[in-house]
Amino acid sequence: MSDTQTLIENRPPTVAALFLERVAATPDAEAYRFPVPAAGGEGPDEWKSLSWGQAAERVFAIAAGLVDLGLASEQRVALASGTRVEWILADLGVMCAGGAVTTIYPSTNAEESAYILADSDSHVLIAEDASQLAKARERRADLPTLSRVVVMESADAIAAEGDPEGWVLSLADLEARGREYLAKNPEAVKERIGAITADQLATLIYTSGTTGRPKGVRLPHDNWSYMAKATVATGMITSEDVQYLWLPLAHVFGKVLTSGQIEVGHVTAVDGRIDKIIENLPVVQPTYMAAVPRIFEKVYNGVAAKARAGGGAKYKIFQWSVGVAREYAKVTQDNYRRTGNATAPFGLTTKHKIADALVYSKLREAFGGRLRAAVSGASALAPEIGYFFSGAGINILEGYGLTESSAASFVNPGEAYRTGTVGKPLPGTEVRIADDGEILLRGPGIMQGYHGQPEKTAEVLEPDGWLHTGDIGELSPDGYLRITDRKKDLIKTSGGKYVAPAEIEGQFKAICPYVSSIVVHGADRNFCSALIALDGPSILVWAAENGLEGKTYAEIVAAPETNRMVETYVQTLNAGLQRWQTVKQFRLLPRDLDVEHGDLTPSLKLKRPVVEREFKHLIEEMYAGTREA
Structure with missing residues (x-):
């Protein structure tokens, strides 16, 4: 048996057990870095650190606090927050308590948040701030099993008229409660970890999906223990690495990155604010x-x-x-x-x-x-x-x-x-x-x-x-x-030819420096067409150079000059395609596609049915006057 096979097959049953091993091995090593905004919002953020030992203190306090609240094995605790160090600590706390985490994107509206909370039968919600608390409060009547809301931002953990007594508490309050519990039961969390089995539910992640209600994907502890060992076995990460983590931790991709880090023990700098990425990179200087x-x-x-x-x-x-x-x-x-x-x-x-x-x-x-x-x-x-x-030295x-x-x-x-x-x-x-x-x-x-x-x-x-x-x-x-x-996105034209839209869309993104999103359409039609959204900052620069300075995004994309410019890139695209793949017609969208309008999932995947439904009038316009087979 190879060393890799041994590593994977002899894995512990849970990431909670891996976490205990990591803390014991390198208690004083740096585990997490996180930004603290400057007072009054003036000046750059101050970056602070937690060692593995310090992280464990907070994780155990959260776990013990949940146990004291009555959390039972595999009982769900929902997490509605952006990517921040408290998300990771709370996730580990729930797992160490033997519970299971239900993830909710902070951008999810109140109706869908309530659906996930109810469908998952979540008993506790750990909410980032007042806005996430408000969603739960708005739909509280539909959530009879939701007994507590724990708010990360202490200043936002304020009870409102009509809240049940003790329904809202801060994360700091939960940790204090946990420390008191551990003072009386010092082995309580370790005993909980020891009782967790590999097939026990660890995480319930609702697929954002491109159509219909999201489905809850049941991922047991063994999945994450395997992921931790297998990702490290690839040799892709080492203990010397510094990871910059901004991806949504409600998404499964982000969750894998936290598991691998625990196995190898490197530093992770955590900040989910997308508008801070360019500012943060020179400060963090990540290796991956x-x-x-x-x-x-x-x-x-x-x-x-x-x-x-x-x-x-x-x-x-x-x-x-x-x-x-x-x-x-x-x-x-x-x-x-x-x-x-x-x-x-x-x-x-x-x-x-x-x-x-x-x-x-x-x-x-x-x-x-x-x-x-x-x-x-x-x-x-x-x-x-x-x-x-x-070729530029950044290996993707x-x-x-x-x-x-x-x-x-x-x-x-x-x-x-x-x-x-x-x-x-x-x-x-x-x-x-x-x-x-x-x-x-x-x-x-x-x-x-x-x-x-x-x-x-x-x-x-x-x-x-x-x-x-x-x-x-x-x-x-x-x-x-x-x-x-x-499989479901493959287009079959009315002429019987199959077209892979993602392949064409990818080629166009490499050709046109102004495109943000492109949706190729053509199922049951006699030619392919495209809806094209332009990148705001890039097209504003182009507009300033082409007599359209001061125009709004919508005015720029409506201008004939812009259409002619994009047409040249479409012609370049078509020159490299088979005849039945070529884009015969296109329309520029009046706005970019985004999560807020429901065009993209929170992990930035395209929702084709949503886009095609919203801009159906433009699609029909492209095929108007053509004979459909």
Whole structure:
């Protein structure tokens, strides 16, 4: 048996047990960094730290406080908060108490929050602030089992008229209660941890979904223990790393990152404020971070817009450097695959060194200067954007997984990564491709099923453990997986041709520096069309250079000049497509797509049915006057 197999097969039953091991091994080592805003909001944030021992004190206090409130084994505690260090401490506290965490995105409205709280049968809600408390209070009549709301922000933990006595308390109050409980029962939390079994429910994550009510995915403790061991077994992270964690912890991707960190013991800097990412990176100087493709697309568009604003010469240098980066990445990756050495010809290497001095080094500095790798997941990254970052010295390691598979089923392996693929399966995970191209997965990371929905579970989970992912993919002879599309998203035109919209959308994002989102349509139509949303900051720069300065976003996208500009990029796209894939018509959307309007999930995945429904009039306009087969 290999060392990797031994590591995984001899894993402890729970992450709570792993946490105890980590605290015992390195109690004084730094575990978490987190920002504290300056007084009055003036000046930069002050970053503070918690050692593993200090974190354990708070985690045990939260766990004991919940036990004192009467939390029973597997009873649900909901967490409605943005990404912050208290989220991690609360999550660990619930698990160490033997309870199960139900995650709720802070952007979720009151109606859907109430649905999740009721469907999960949550007894306690840990809410970030007054706004999350207000949602629970608004629907309290529909939540008879919700006995307490614990508020992270102490100043917001204020009872209102009509609240049951003791219904609202602060996280500080809960921790104080826990410390008192531990003073009388010092072994209570460790006893709870020792009683947890591998198959006991740890996390109930509701898929944000692109249609219908979200489904609760039941993930037992063993899933997270496996993920902790398997991600570290890939060699992707070490104890010397510094992770910058901003992803939503309500999402399964974020949860995996916290589990792997406990196993290896590196530092994690936690701050979920997306508007602070650019400011934080030079301060944190991470060695690795995880993100979703939309972030890399926005960085790419932002760099391109800045270069264009610097004048024609500067923009030409940028465009040249982009071409060099892509060529260099493709050549070095190909050589590594064939020979094990990431080399390039002398001429290309010389050009790359010049481009590095002019462009790439500045890009790396913007990421903090020490970024060894960035992990991308949740949806596909356009390969040409991936090649650009790779050639610029920022290796984006795409991974793949579902909420139903505890997020991380595949990841690109370090230096042997291949842009355009999601890498190889994690140790212990099996994969096969069904006759229709669907990816099937089996292994210790697969869910128990959907909460209270055995029929829905049976639709995707076979009795022998194979999970139907709903994604279409191809495996290379040496085990690298390439995702081609969502099974349900494949378009069949009225001419009988199949089109993968995500592939076309990815190509367009690599070609057009002004696009934010694109939705390719064409099911049962006689040609493909597209709805295109432009990136606000980038298009404002372009507008200022093209006689549209001072115009609003809606006015800019409605201008004929903008339409003509986008048309040139669509023509470039079409030149590289098969005839039946080409985009014959497009319309620019009057606003960008976002989470607030329901166009994107909280993890920034596109909700095609929502977008197509809202902008149906534009779709029909594109096909008006054409003969449908």
